[in-house]
Amino acid sequence: MIDYDPFSDSVLEDPYPAYRELREHSPVHYLEKYDCWALARFDDIWRVSSDATRFSVRKGTSAPQLLSKVLPVFPNLNHVDPPQHTELRGDLWRFFTPRAVAVFEERLRPLTRERLEALRPAGGFDVMGDLAFPVSSRMACIMVGFPEEDADELVELVRRFFRREDDVKGMTEDGMAAYEEMNAYLQDLTRRRLASGDLSHSPVDTLIGRETLDGERPSVEVRGSHLMLMLLGSTETFPKTFANTLYRLAEHPDQRAEVVADLALVPHAYEEALRYDAPTQFLCRTTLCDVEIAGVSIREGRPLMMLFPSGNRDDREFADPDVFDIHRRAQRTLTFGSGIHRCMGVHFAKLEGRVLLEEMLQAYPDYEVDASGVDQERTEFVRGFSKLPIRFG
Ligand code: HEM
Numbered sequence: 014m015i016d017y018d019p020f021s022d023s024v025l026e027d028p029y030p031a032y033r034e035l036r037e038h039s040p041v042h043y044l045e046k047y048d049c050w051a052l053a054r055f056d057d058i059w060r061v062s063s064d065a066t067r068f069s070v071r072k073g074t075s076a077p078q079l080l081s082k083v084l085p086v087f088p089n090l091n092h093v094d095p096p097q098h099t100e101l102r103g104d105l106w107r108f109f110t111p112r113a114v115a116v117f118e119e120r121l122r123p124l125t126r127e128r129l130e131a132l133r134p135a136g137g138f139d140v141m142g143d144l145a146f147p148v149s150s151r152m153a154c155i156m157v158g159f160p161e162e163d164a165d166e167l168v169e170l171v172r173r174f175f176r177r178e179d180d181v182k183g184m185t186e187d188g189m190a191a192y193e194e195m196n197a198y199l200q201d202l203t204r205r206r207l208a209s210g211d212l213s214h215s216p217v218d219t220l221i222g223r224e225t226l227d228g229e230r231p232s233v234e235v236r237g238s239h240l241m242l243m244l245l246g247s248t249e250t251f252p253k254t255f256a257n258t259l260y261r262l263a264e265h266p267d268q269r270a271e272v273v274a275d276l277a278l279v280p281h282a283y284e285e286a287l288r289y290d291a292p293t294q295f296l297c298r299t300t301l302c303d304v305e306i307a308g309v310s311i312r313e314g315r316p317l318m319m320l321f322p323s324g325n326r327d328d329r330e331f332a333d334p335d336v337f338d339i340h341r342r343a344q345r346t347l348t349f350g351s352g353i354h355r356c357m358g359v360h361f362a363k364l365e366g367r368v369l370l371e372e373m374l375q376a377y378p379d380y381e382v383d384a385s386g387v388d389q390e391r392t393e394f395v396r397g398f399s400k401l402p403i404r405f406g
Contacts, residue, residue: 015039017051019076019294019318019393020182028294028396029335032323041309047080049297049316050309055324055331055347057306061298062319063352068298069094070354072316076393079297079316081183084192088227088235089242091354097227098353104223105357108216114156114361121152121368129376137383137404140259144373145252146172149365153247156361158215159202170195171248176399177392195244199237207233216243250292251362253397254348255369258286260401261337262374263382268339273378276371282339283366284346289337291322291348292395321347322396377405 015038017031018024024031035042035053042051052058061068070092077084086092090101107113125148132138150168154161173191177183203221206212212222220239224230231239262269262282272278295318302313311317324347326334331343349356356362373380386402 015042017042017044018046019051019080025391025393028322029326032320032326035320036323036327041306041311044318047316049080049318050306050311051295051318051320052306053320053323053327054307055327055329058319058321058324058347059345059351061306061317062296062347062350062354065095065098065353067301067304068317069301070298072299074296074298074354076295076297076318077184079299080318083184083189087238087241089239090357091242091246093227095353101223101226102353102357105216105219108156108219109357109360111360114364117152117156117361118364118368120155121148121365122372124148124151125369125372126376129372133376137402139386140256140401140403141252141398142400145255145369146248148369149251149255150248152365153251153361156215157243157247158217159244163198167195167198167244168248170198171245174245175249175390175392175395177390177394179391183393195241196234196237199240199244200233203233203236203240246356247358247361249395251358251365253292253395254283254287254290254362255366256398256401257290257292258283258366258370259373259380259403260382260398261286261289263380263403265337268337269374269378272339272370273374276374278339279370279374280363280367281342283363283370284343285337285339285341287348287366288325288331288341288343288346290397291325291346292397293321293348293350294393294396295320296350319347319350321350377403380405 015034017035032053040054044051052061071094073079073086074091078086128144128148132143146168151161151164154164159167170191174188176188178185206218206221212218217240221236226235226239272282298317300311300313300315304311328334349359380403383402383404386400388400390397390399
């Protein structure tokens with residue numbers, strides 16, 4: 014009998030042994046404590062997240078909504094099903110295409126370079142706090158349409174929302190307070206932008222300016238709530254994936270030397286780190302009818318957790334999945350989900366990954382991780398480093 018609990022100490026410490034057990038012995042696993050099902054194999058997760066006719070997002074997609082039930086299902090793109098989802102996503106997509114995001118490289122590269130040079134005299138820095146968060150939050154604000162000068166304040170709110178405490182399972186009181194502060198900020202921004210009357214230049218403006226949202230004329234609260242996803246989605250995950258890539262390259266000096274010698278390998282190294290250390294541990298769906306998954310019957314109205322990082326280490330999909338290999342050319346992974354809710358920011362994240370890694374590896378090709386200062390976030394949700402100190406010669 015497997016006792017899998019996403020909030021248990023052992024899973025928070027290292028979820029991969031539990032994921033392996035689940036894949037081998039209970040790939041569609043019932044969690045009595047939360048009255049929900051966890052999917053551990055690549056194919057099952059891929060199919061569920063690609064099937065919006067039988068699996069809904071209406072009741073929320075995260076653990077604080079469906080497992081611990083402390084967070085409301087605030088209206089946003091990730092919480093609507095077709096046909097509303099199709100229409101809303103279609104409206105926003107023009108800002109997220111590879112071509113649309115490519116223009117941001119000319120802001121991102123000098124910003125990254127400047128930051129890297131400013132850090133040189135210190136002989137080392139914290140990848141998360143000194144580089145990844147400051148650069149990527151500023152760029153996310155520019156791209157998504159939040160005021161650039163608010164980037165530091167916003168990223169601090171987002172970090173408080175996602176931060177966990179050792180003796181609290183899941184969302185903390187301070188995280189809920191940060192959620193309320195974000196709501197107040199977003200509603201205030203909505204009012205100011207509505208008053209400006211010029212609402213066509215960014216995803217944020219497009220959301221604020223819509224006549225209808227989710228089929229109805231939206232209040233300021235609903236408009237602000239739709240912005241929340243833009244804020245949470247664009248700021249928290251990328252820094253973790255960037256730091257993971259640097260960490261894995263430091264762990265595999267031969268592969269790092271190859272990438273440094275040939276920067277064309279950077280996107281492959283980033284892609285492999287995305288697969289190997291996917292930050293989003295799971296998102297959920299709710300069954301719209303009775304279903305059968307891998308021979309297991311599940312009733313209508315039940316929540317399902319899709320354990321993305323487990324699927325990314327499934328040997329039914331990947332050869333030697335526990336080996337980090339920049340020469341792997343994975344056809345597909347679950348890091349950004351799949352189907353109609355697949356991450357909108359995927360091309361922007363890949364642009365950021367490529368540019369930050371290219372600049373970092375040119376500036377400090379022989380950086381070393383200072384293991385004594387490394388800190389991991391102990392969270393059931395978006396896993397990764399909270400601190401990754403490095404030194405260079
Ligand atoms: C490496 C960084 C990122 C990772 C790992 C990531 C991960 C994900 C995942 C797993 C989903 C699927 C949600 C689901 O199936 O329910 C998602 C959705 C989404 N992401 Fe990202 N994300 C990243 C970066 C970004 C960025 C930079 C943005 C915005 C600029 C963004 C915006 C969104 C949005 C708007 C959705 C909702 C799409 C929908 O429901 O149709 N993400 N992301």
